[in-house]
Amino acid sequence: MDKLVITASNIVNADDARTARLGTRFGRMDLMSQLALLAVEPFAPQFESIARERIAICLAARTSSLATDAEYWKGRDNTGGPSPTLFTYTLPSAALGEIAIRHRITGPPLCFVGSSEVLLPEAAELLRLREVDAAVCVSVNVVTPTLADWLALPNSASACAALLRTGDVAGRAVGEFDRDLEALCHYLGAQ
Amino acid sequence: MPVSKTELKTRIIEALNLQDITPEQIEDEAPLFGTGLGLDSIDALELVVMLEKHYGIIIKGIEEGGPAFRSVQALADFIDARRASTT
Numbered sequence: 001m002d003k004l005v006i007t008a009s010n011i012v013n014a015d016d017a018r019t020a021r022l023g024t025r026f027g028r029m030d031l032m033s034q035l036a037l038l039a040v041e042p043f044a045p046q047f048e049s050i051a052r053e054r055i056a057i058c059l060a061a062r063t064s065s066l067a068t069d070a071e072y073w074k075g076r077d078n079t080g081g082p083s084p085t086l087f088t089y090t091l092p093s094a095a096l097g098e099i100a101i102r103h104r105i106t107g108p109p110l111c112f113v114g115s116s117e118v119l120l121p122e123a124a125e126l127l128r129l130r131e132v133d134a135a136v137c138v139s140v141n142v143v144t145p146t147l148a149d150w151l152a153l154p155n156s157a158s159a160c161a162a163l164l165r166t167g168d169v170a171g172r173a174v175g176e177f178d179r180d181l182e183a184l185c186h187y188l189g190a191q
Numbered sequence: 192m193p194v195s196k197t198e199l200k201t202r203i204i205e206a207l208n209l210q211d212i213t214p215e216q217i218e219d220e221a222p223l224f225g226t227g228l229g230l231d232s233i234d235a236l237e238l239v240v241m242l243e244k245h246y247g248i249i250i251k252g253i254e255e256g257g258p259a260f261r262s263v264q265a266l267a268d269f270i271d272a273r274r275a276s277t278t
Contacts, residue, residue, distance in 0.1 A: 023210075078244065085233055088233055
């Protein structure tokens with residue numbers, strides 16, 4: 001079995017999303033999708049050398065789509081009703097779709113709600129089974145002020161992403177017990 | 192008084208969160224969907240909400256909405272006609 005390697009990683013936050021310009025679709029997205037898309041954006045050059053149907057996208061949404069659900073719910077009394085655009089983002093897997101659309105990725109998608117610790121093992125399994133040649137792992141954590149009030153959680157808006165590949169590629173080898181994607185991304189970013 | 196097309200374009204940009212597009216860049220006769228602004232079906236629903244919210248106009252079906260959403264000019268004409276019919 002070829003070794004598993006993280007060939008790229010990235011971390012973004014709400015400030016990055018506010019100043020980013022990734023085409024006309026970007027402004028219409030909810031914050032979770034914006035963060036996920038931005039976190040993956042630096043991987044685009046590597047996608048060029050991989051068959052798009054051989055790339056998996058593995059997303060972990062720590063608080064599901066609750067932040068967007070709350071915004072949508074708040075709009076229920078508006079004249080004309082809540083925003084139809086927001087409605088399309090009241091699914092935790094919406095961010096996954098945005099990544100697939102932007103990068104024309106047609107490989108298997110996996111979406112997890114909650115902790116990101118399943119991301120690396122699941123992506124590694126897809127690679128070990130040779131179902132894909134690369135796996136984009138993205139973890140998003142969005143807790144807006146409204147959600148923070150409801151759930152007694154601290155405000156948060158960040159995403160981290162790593163690109164896993166096999167074979168003779170440069171990068172940081174992934175160990176069997178690597179679970180913490182955020183810590184790995186911070187470590188790789190600090191190098 | 193006819194609806195201001197500049198105001199209408201501003202409302203469209205705000206409702207659809209269109210980045211890096213100014214009212215001046217939207218031509219009156221340019222198609223809103225497909226080519227032109229390249230809007231999609233979800234944007235059409237957002238425009239329906241915008242019309243009710245800002246102009247008090249309710250669109251009940253595609254027969255009404257289809258022709259009205261052809262361009263900014265068509266939408267402005269539609270708003271003016273609706274206002275005239277209710278006064």
